[in-house]
Amino acid sequence: MKLKFGSTEENVVTREEFPLEKAREVLKDEVIAVLGYGVQGPGQALNLKDNGFNVIVGQRKGSKTWDKAVADGWVPGQTLFELEEACEKGTILQFLLSDAGQIALWPTVKKHLTPGKALYFSHGFGVTYKDKTGIIPPADVDVILVAPKGSGTSLRRMFVEGRGLNSSYAIYQDGTGKAYDRVVALGIGVGSGYLFETDFYREVTSDLTGERGTLMGAIQGIFAAQYEVLRSNGHTPSEAFNETVEELTQSLMPLVAENGMDWMYANCSTTAQRGALDWWKPFRDATKPVFEDLYNSVKTGQEAQKSIDSNSKEDYRVKLEAELKELRDSEMWQAGAVVRQLRPENN
Ligand SMILES: NC(=O)C1=CN([C@@H]2O[C@H](COP(=O)(O)OP(=O)(O)OC[C@H]3O[C@@H](n4cnc5c(N)ncnc54)[C@H](O)[C@@H]3O)[C@@H](O)[C@H]2O)C=CC1
Ligand SMILES: CC(=O)[C@](C)(O)C(=O)O
Ligand SMILES: [Mg+2]
Numbered sequence: 001m002k003l004k005f006g007s008t009e010e011n012v013v014t015r016e017e018f019p020l021e022k023a024r025e026v027l028k029d030e031v032i033a034v035l036g037y038g039v040q041g042p043g044q045a046l047n048l049k050d051n052g053f054n055v056i057v058g059q060r061k062g063s064k065t066w067d068k069a070v071a072d073g074w075v076p077g078q079t080l081f082e083l084e085e086a087c088e089k090g091t092i093l094q095f096l097l098s099d100a101g102q103i104a105l106w107p108t109v110k111k112h113l114t115p116g117k118a119l120y121f122s123h124g125f126g127v128t129y130k131d132k133t134g135i136i137p138p139a140d141v142d143v144i145l146v147a148p149k150g151s152g153t154s155l156r157r158m159f160v161e162g163r164g165l166n167s168s169y170a171i172y173q174d175g176t177g178k179a180y181d182r183v184v185a186l187g188i189g190v191g192s193g194y195l196f197e198t199d200f201y202r203e204v205t206s207d208l209t210g211e212r213g214t215l216m217g218a219i220q221g222i223f224a225a226q227y228e229v230l231r232s233n234g235h236t237p238s239e240a241f242n243e244t245v246e247e248l249t250q251s252l253m254p255l256v257a258e259n260g261m262d263w264m265y266a267n268c269s270t271t272a273q274r275g276a277l278d279w280w281k282p283f284r285d286a287t288k289p290v291f292e293d294l295y296n297s298v299k300t301g302q303e304a305q306k307s308i309d310s311n312s313k314e315d316y317r318v319k320l321e322a323e324l325k326e327l328r329d330s331e332m333w334q335a336g337a338v339v340r341q342l343r344p345e346n347n
């Protein structure tokens with residue numbers, strides 16, 4: 001249906017409009033092969049299975065995630081296979097390896113993309129940056145996307161709670177004439193709350209911007225800046241952490257999620273409201289140039305190249321773990337660990 005977001009009209013698909021029964025009917029003869037069992041793999045595969053679809057998982061034998069798949073109930077030889085075997089058996093191939101990992105497996109996937117199959121992504125990365133990835137699908141298959149707007153961990157948790165994370169969907173290539181029904185049925189099947197329309201290019205550029213920006217990069221940056229200013233002015237770690245992170249995640253963001261920013265403001269003191277209304281624009285103006293640089297770096301393909309280069313290295317996991325450890329060991333997040341222990345529900 002068409003829905004107005006502010007004054008802009010967009011295409012959205014809800015579960016009412018495209019119920020689960022219809023999705024099951026559309027995909028009743030398909031074998032959905034989920035390739036990769038990292039973060040999105042488990043979330044999407046388990047939700048599809050619990051929703052009654054015919055799904056198998058492809059993973060490297062002997063890897064930690066193979067064992068995780070077994071622990072999650074996938075049975076070797078029945079619903080869990082080596083990657084190539086899953087590519088052969090699947091009629092819909094859900095390419096959920098890491099974006100860099102997809103480059104290495106592509107020749108195998110391509111070999112098994114016989115006419116009429118569908119190639120499914122959860123990120124526009126592989127085909128948008130085809131000059132860098134070499135991922136150029138054959139013309140007689142559907143190339144579709146469902147990108148859950150959140151972690152695979154949340155996708156699964158919200159499904160189990162009877163809620164639904166929203167996703168975007170897109171069609172890059174309609175090789176069979178069935179691409180629309182297939183993509184929407186899969187979107188509903190993986191547990192999306194509703195689906196909004198995009199294309200591969202817009203998905204990848206907005207997603208790369210968002211995760212580098214307010215969702216992950218900018219938020220850590222702004223936390224660190226405020227924490228450091230408080231600490232250098234004599235505030236204790238617990239005071240600085242509470243006033244920077246804990247209050248935001250525990251008290252104020254849930255109010256924003258519930259009913260918007262003005263609702264959160266309205267539930268704070270008039271003193272806080274006055275100050276926040278005075279200061280949000282200076283913060284916007286100070287950070288906007290950084291967001292412009294970021295978007296430009298995404299648009300020129302620099303961010304994709306960096307991600308491919310670093311995540312294709314043999315030791316990328318070791319390096320990544322070292323960088324995450326640096327965050328974890330910082331005073332701010334060490335203070336956070338203590339603060340979390342002190343939450344009544346945690347002890
Ligand atoms: N992490 C998330 O929650 C989200 C991810 N996405 C997208 O979903 C897709 C999958 O992402 P994640 O689940 O984060 O992937 P991931 O980084 O967890 O990796 C998935 C799997 O790929 C395997 N893998 C990596 N390189 C490989 C190789 N060379 N050969 C064989 N297997 C290899 C890993 O062992 C792992 O099991 C990506 O396109 C990503 O952008 C989209 C939304 C959110
Ligand atoms: C969770 C999500 O959608 C991200 C942040 O874009 C990602 O994990 O790539
Ligand atoms: Mg995302």
Ligand SMILES: [Mg+2]
Pocket residue numbers: 123207208211
């Ligand atoms: Mg992303």
